Amino acid sequence: MIAAAHRAAWLRWLASEKRYGANTLDAYERDLDDFSNYLNAGANAANAPLSRQIFRGWLAHMASRQLARTTIARRVSSLRSFYRFCGRNKLVDVPDLGWLRAPQPPRAVPKSMSVDDAHALLQAIFHRRGTDWVKKRDFAVLMLLYGAGLRISEALGLCRKDAPLGDWLTITGKGDKMRDVPMLKAASEAVDDYLGGCPFDGGAQAPLFVSSRGKPLGARTVQRLIEGLRVELDLPSHVTPHSLRHAFATHLLGNGGDLRAIQELLGHASLSTTQRYTHVDETHLIQIHRDTHPRAQR
Structure with a gap:
């Protein structure tokens, strides 16, 4: 017991x-x-x-x-x-469990999305029903996931005092680890645009992103947003808020980004975690080679 x-x-x-x-x-x-x-x-x-x-x-x-x-x-x-x-701590007389091993889990490869799908997802927000400031809020949140590689918890954990976003933003990630993330001008402008229309202002310590009732915006709301957009755009089932973070990494890598730099941007403690994205990129390169090389069709 x-x-x-x-x-x-x-x-x-x-x-x-x-x-x-x-x-x-x-x-x-x-x-x-x-x-x-x-x-x-x-x-x-x-x-x-x-x-x-x-x-x-x-x-x-x-x-x-x-x-x-x-x-x-x-x-x-x-x-x-x-x-x-x-x-x-001498709480229980425990036998040696060094022998206890679990089945080796398969090496998971992050599922990303194409650049076109990521852009379509972002733009589709403005064609949905709803108030303008809510659309701007949703766009700003997703821009931070895709444009800065933030986890959804990191984006929703930002406070009013963090805005306006400068060239760099200090993020508190898993295990309270701090990291500095460069901000795209487009992401900063998206947040500014949202704040310009947001009818709620709870002060410096209040959440940056709020619901239509002024309460802290929940992760489930963002997940439902992506689920709706995924259906509307007929995107694959693996498209989630977290896949935008994967897309951030794979698109940087695909355009010549340095693996160590991407590790720092994502806040990964181990380079081996970031290296999983190289497999995504390799798959993409193999497909391009097969689709375009003159000898591949023979």
Whole structure:
């Protein structure tokens, strides 16, 4: 059985020491819930000593539910982190879990979109129903995702005091890591245009982007916007707010951008994360070669 006090202590440690965000903490807590539910179900005695048989049974149980390999890998990582924490702090007598391995998840390649599709997505905002200032707001948000490579949480986390946007903008990303991002003139102008028509002004500390009722704009609103535009423009199902960030990276790379520079712009801790975008670009180059080279049709 997993004690509530041990769980709470681990989550506090992840938040304070590892600087994990709220979404990551929620996911890790759900992972622990899954193992706890397995311990309490059926023939598994909640107070039985931990053993390899129990852990292997949990792996088999997740596989039987046809969970994605990425999900299983994260849950195993969460469980190992929890028990390492408990062992270091002498909360639980934990067996060595060095042997516990999850199935290797497939190497995900970010799904981007073409330059034409990105431009069409942005321009289609102004052909939708709604008030002019809301359209300008939506355009400004998407310009920050595509023009500056911001995560949706980073864009919606900006405050009024951050505007007007200058040549550079300081962003607080995952794990409260700070980075400076250059601003395109078009993105700065889009934000200024939105603020010029926005009927709400809550002061310097108020959210930069607000809903039609003056409340902080939620990520789900932006997601629904993209879903509607995707249907209207008949774009692929992988087009999401985050794919605009992918497009920012792949379009920079495709036009000769330096991989290290792109890593800094995206706020990736590891270059290997940014290198995934090279595979996207390679795929694009292979397709161009096959479509255009005189010998490719033979």
